[in-house]
Amino acid sequence: MPTISGPEWLIESGIGEERAILVEQGEIIAARVVWDEPWRAGAVVEARLGARIPGTRRAVVRLPDGSEALGEGFDPKLTEGQAVRVRVMRSAIAEKGRAKLPQVRPAAAGDAPGPAPSLLEELSDGPHPVRSVPMHGRDFAEAGWDDLVAEALTGEVAFAGGSLVVSPTPAMTVIDIDGPPPLPALALAAVPAIAAALRRFDIGGSVGIDFPSLAEKAQRRAVDEALAETLAAAGWQGERTGMNGFGFVQLVSRLERPSLIARFARAPAAAAARRLLRMAERVAEPGTLLLTAHPAVRRAMRSEWEAELARRTGRNIQWHEDAGLAPAATFAQAIAA
Incomplete structure (x- = not known):
């Protein structure tokens, strides 16, 4: 297989979910998740x-x-x-x-009725090569998929000198910056983390960034210039306001689907069920699959998903419900039949 020197999209076809990561130098720089929504952009x-x-x-x-x-x-x-x-x-x-x-x-004249493009079809129209990878492979794990999911579940992203808290609201996605002074340095240090988070979590639409309040216009201008330069380098396209006296900046870009953070925050049990399915499909040891989860996750697990898991793995499936677990604390293991 030829060596890929630039970014490459990797796709996993999971149960109830397709997921893709754009990997460059072994790290995830962008991600995309498709659930089984009946009507997606492009249909x-x-x-x-x-x-x-x-x-x-x-x-x-x-x-x-x-x-x-x-x-x-x-x-x-x-x-x-x-x-x-x-x-x-x-x-x-x-x-x-x-x-x-x-x-x-x-629809435009000549547009024939048809479903939305698959994730593979959609990404294949872009500038980066696309490759489907097997569910049992190590590509996603080695690139940091589990860390990305953990960040999306909490909305917390650490960076050198501080952290971001990303929260979906009905009006917009809000990004808050937290960290110690000096505040001008904190604001500038947050800029690369913000640009990276937009791509990693597939965030579009209206985004409000709550920077620390900076008293001097020169300090605010420095952050504006850094943000503009960093977003442009990341390929972000949209409109941006300048920082106001309270440290607030608004970004507006095209919105076609929920971000990873919005999906996990607004449907936590369904997200946890899909995560559990991925864990279960990757269990290598022989035996019956035991799925351990909060009762809400069991209720979110569709019967057709469970049937597909049994078909793909060729195993019997048992459940252990534990109301003391957090919904995200799911676990899959093999046990003796």
């Missing part, structure tokens, strides 16, 4: 126009499975109930107590 479907929003080109759209999406860009002459072919621009994003509906636009 083109036949739908029906629902209620129009008066005075706009926006409307509610009913998708083939009966679910709804928010649409924009529709001809004002179109009437409720009329068939429309739409392209999904953003998948649904779960929030506490509700979900943001998928977003759609009228």
